[in-house]
Amino acid sequence: MRAIVLxxxxxxxxxxxxxxxxxxxxxxALSVRYGQRHSHELEYxxxxxxxxxxxxxxxxxxxxxGFGGSALLGNDGVIPKDAASPGAGGIPTTYVPARxxxxxxxxxxxxxxLEAGAIYLGVNAIDYSGYPDCRPxxxxxxxxxxSVATKAAIEGRPVEIRAPLLHSTKADIVRLGVALEFDxxxxxxxxxxxxxxxPCRRCDSCVLRARGFAEAGVLDPVAAKGEIG
Amino acid sequence: MRAIVLxxxxxxxxxxxxxxxxxxxxxxALSVRYGQRHSHELEYxxxxxxxxxxxxxxxxxxxxxGFGGSALLGNDGVIPKDAASPGAGGIPTTYVPARxxxxxxxxxxxxxxLEAGAIYLGVNAIDYSGYPDCRPxxxxxxxxxxSVATKAAIEGRPVEIRAPLLHSTKADIVRLGVALEFDxxxxxxxxxxxxxxxPCRRCDSCVLRARGFAEAGVLDPVAAKGEIG
Numbered sequence: 001m002r003a004i005v006l007x008x009x010x011x012x013x014x015x016x017x018x019x020x021x022x023x024x025x026x027x028x029a030l031s032v033r034y035g036q037r038h039s040h041e042l043e044y045x046x047x048x049x050x051x052x053x054x055x056x057x058x059x060x061x062x063x064x065x066g067f068g069g070s071a072l073l074g075n076d077g078v079i080p081k082d083a084a085s086p087g088a089g090g091i092p093t094t095y096v097p098a099r100x101x102x103x104x105x106x107x108x109x110x111x112x113x114l115e116a117g118a119i120y121l122g123v124n125a126i127d128y129s130g131y132p133d134c135r136p137x138x139x140x141x142x143x144x145x146x147s148v149a150t151k152a153a154i155e156g157r158p159v160e161i162r163a164p165l166l167h168s169t170k171a172d173i174v175r176l177g178v179a180l181e182f183d184x185x186x187x188x189x190x191x192x193x194x195x196x197x198x199p200c201r202r203c204d205s206c207v208l209r210a211r212g213f214a215e216a217g218v219l220d221p222v223a224a225k226g227e228i229g
Numbered sequence: 230m231r232a233i234v235l236x237x238x239x240x241x242x243x244x245x246x247x248x249x250x251x252x253x254x255x256x257x258a259l260s261v262r263y264g265q266r267h268s269h270e271l272e273y274x275x276x277x278x279x280x281x282x283x284x285x286x287x288x289x290x291x292x293x294x295g296f297g298g299s300a301l302l303g304n305d306g307v308i309p310k311d312a313a314s315p316g317a318g319g320i321p322t323t324y325v326p327a328r329x330x331x332x333x334x335x336x337x338x339x340x341x342x343l344e345a346g347a348i349y350l351g352v353n354a355i356d357y358s359g360y361p362d363c364r365p366x367x368x369x370x371x372x373x374x375x376s377v378a379t380k381a382a383i384e385g386r387p388v389e390i391r392a393p394l395l396h397s398t399k400a401d402i403v404r405l406g407v408a409l410e411f412d413x414x415x416x417x418x419x420x421x422x423x424x425x426x427x428p429c430r431r432c433d434s435c436v437l438r439a440r441g442f443a444e445a446g447v448l449d450p451v452a453a454k455g456e457i458g
Contacts, residue, residue, distance in 0.1 A: 062291055062451045069342035091380045096340035101378045103332040109327035113298035132383045141374040148366045151320045 002026045002116035003162075004107040005054070009044030011209055012122030012165055014187040015051050015173050018180040019164045020120045028114060029054040030107055034099070035065025035073045040197055044188040051186055060106055070096040072191060079192040081202040091130045092204060094191060100133035104142050104161070111153045111159045118160045119146075127170035127212060129204045139163055170212025178218060185221040198225060231255045231345035232356060232391075233336040234283070238273030240438055241351030242392055243416040245400050246281050247409040248393045249349045257343060258283040259336055262292025264302045269426055273417040279405070280415055290453070299325040301420060302450045308421040310431040320359045321433060324421060329362035333371050338387045341381045347389045356399035356441060357407055379450055399441025407447060412452040 005017045020027050029049040031042055035132035042059060043079050048058035064074040071080070071093040080229055100123065107119045123134040132138060143161045147153050162173060165173050177184060189209045190199035213220040232254035236242045244347055249256050250410045258278040260271055263420070271288060278286035294302040300322040329352065352363040361367060372390045376382050394402050406413060418438045419428035428435050428451060442449040 058295065060292065060295075063289065064338060066287065066289075067339050067342045069338075095380055096338075097381075098334055098379055100332070101337055101374065102334040105327055105331040108330055109293060109298075110296050112326035113296045132380055133378050135377070137375075137377045141370075141377050145330065145367075145370040145374050146297075148364070148370050149362050150327055151324055151361055152326075154361045158383035 002028060002055075002114050003118040003120055004111045004114070004116050005029050005120040006047060006103050006107055006119070007031050007045045008122070009041035009048060009187060009213075010122070010189045010205070011177075011184065011187045012124055012173060013045075014048050014122075014183055014184075015177045015180065016120050016122035016164060016181040017048060017054070018177065020118075020162075021052055022180055025118065025120075027052070027054045028110065028116065028162070029057040030103075030110060031057070031059045032061055032106065034096075035060045037072055037074070037079070038188075038193060038210070039204075041188050041195060044186060048186050051183070058100065059109070062102070063138055064096060064099070067097065068095065069084050071221070072096050079203050081175065081200070083204055083207070088120055091132065092132070093127065094204065095131050098133070099130075100138070101142070108146055108150065108159065112150045115157070116159060116164050120162045121163050122167060124165045124170070124173065126168060127208050129208070136166060139166065141146050170208055171215035174212050174216035174218050178216075187222065189222075230347065231284075232347040232349055233330045233343070233345050234237075234258050235350040236260050236274045236277060236286070236334055237350070237351070238270035238416060238417045239279060239351070239404075239434070240413065240416045241353055241402060241439075242274075242279050243351075243413075244409065244411055245349050245351035245393060246277060246405045247411045248279055249391075251409055254347065254349075256281070256283045257288040257339065259332075259339060260286065260288045261291055261332055261335065262288055263325075265290050266301060266303070266308070267417075267420050267422060269422060270417050273415060274392050274408050277415050280412070287339070291331070293325060293328070295330070296316065296326065299323065301325050308432050310429070312433055312436070320361065323358065323433065324360050326368060327362070329360075329367070330371070337375055337379065337388065341379045344381070344386070345388060347391050349391045349393065352392050353394045353397060353399070353402065354385050355397060358437070358438050364378065365395060368395065368440075378431070398444070399437055399443035403441050403445035403447050407445075416451065418451075
């Protein structure tokens with residue numbers, strides 16, 4: 001079966017691609033250059049797609065920075081550091097309005113053209129930043145939408161939305177990666193990396209990642225090689 | 230109240246913008262350059278937005294032609310002409326996969342940033358081409374999605390999806406335009422216009438438009454000035 005895999009270049013989407021491949025899917029990776037400060041992640045996405053044997057990797061340009069509304073967009077925002085507890089203090093300023101709705105919509109379009117049976121995405125509602133579009137309610141609503149939105153769906157060929165990491169802790173995700181022989185060194189999670197791509201170790205995304213590797217008792221090759229920011 | 234209005238430059242979206250203005254909204258018009266063959270419609274959208282006093286008109290670039298899958302995208306497709314009955318013979322090849330899902334997702338993002346209370350779109354499920362994403366089921370599903378997808382929604386400020394033309398015939402839309410003193414000459418509906426923008430009069434969109442004006446007993450200034458294709 002063909003599957004679209006939303007691929008950011010981070011840990012979760014990388015393990016999700018490995019999961020889709022292990023599920024026997026022919027994988028079509030989709031990334032979006034949306035004005036993210038950390039657009040270096042797209043180079044990681046390209047390497048991940050190539051290394052894990054994706055049939056194709058497509059990068060869509062879409063200027064969400066023009067809308068604004070997120071610390072993750074453009075060059076003006078300040079990435080919060082050293083949050084007492086990521087995800088516990090409300091939705092952080094790194095939230096990007098409607099991002100996953102937009103990404104899933106683009107995946108839905110490509111899935112219909114390719115006659116793909118599934119869309120994989122690496123969202124996670126346990127060790128996460130509290131983004132509304134990473135929750136089970138959101139995914140259920142998007143699945144319901146997908147079941148009526150396309151010609152393929154109303155002709156009896158709906159696409160399945162698969163979020164295999166949704167209920168996993170970050171440590172679970174690391175363990176799944178180990179089980180799938182996934183190379184964590186191919187991923188980048190930092191929202192605010194240094195000039196040579198070194199993780200800052202202090203943004204929500206770095207903190208959640210480090211905690212997951214620590215809890216799983218696995219060495220993170222990215223943290224090991226990186227410089228202290 | 231602020232409102233996002235999806236504006237293609239056609240008859241339906243133009244009348245929808247007039248409706249939103251008549252409803253007292255401060256209108257932010259959103260158009261998408263998605264690789265449509267009939268991208269001349271974007272010039273009409275710009276004129277509509279300016280003439281009808283939109284607070285802003287934003288045109289988003291998004292390459293859906295790269296996905297393919299529609300006669301309306303790129304330069305390879307053939308626009309069907311002289312269909313026996315538009316909309317009656319299944320979904321035509323001018324269907325663009327997931328187009329309204331994508332457009333509404335983009336509108337949802339901008340709405341959240343602007344703290345807009347509504348998104349208007351000119352879809353119509355009576356005199357239409359049978360596209361799945363113009364049906365009431367689709368809009369209900371997108372509304373349900375919007376109610377869980379954003380920070381604004383889960384904080385109690387959901388955006389309302391308004392499709393004021395959903396249950397109107399094309400003749401009703403023309404009559405509404407007349408009542409709102411809308412200038413139909415500002416719109417372009419043709420999928421395959423001639424070099425100077427003259428409507429072809431034979432694509433589904435032209436046929437539906439002509440039928441609507443005829444039934445309403447109103448002269449279409451666009452057809453009156455256009456050349457026979």
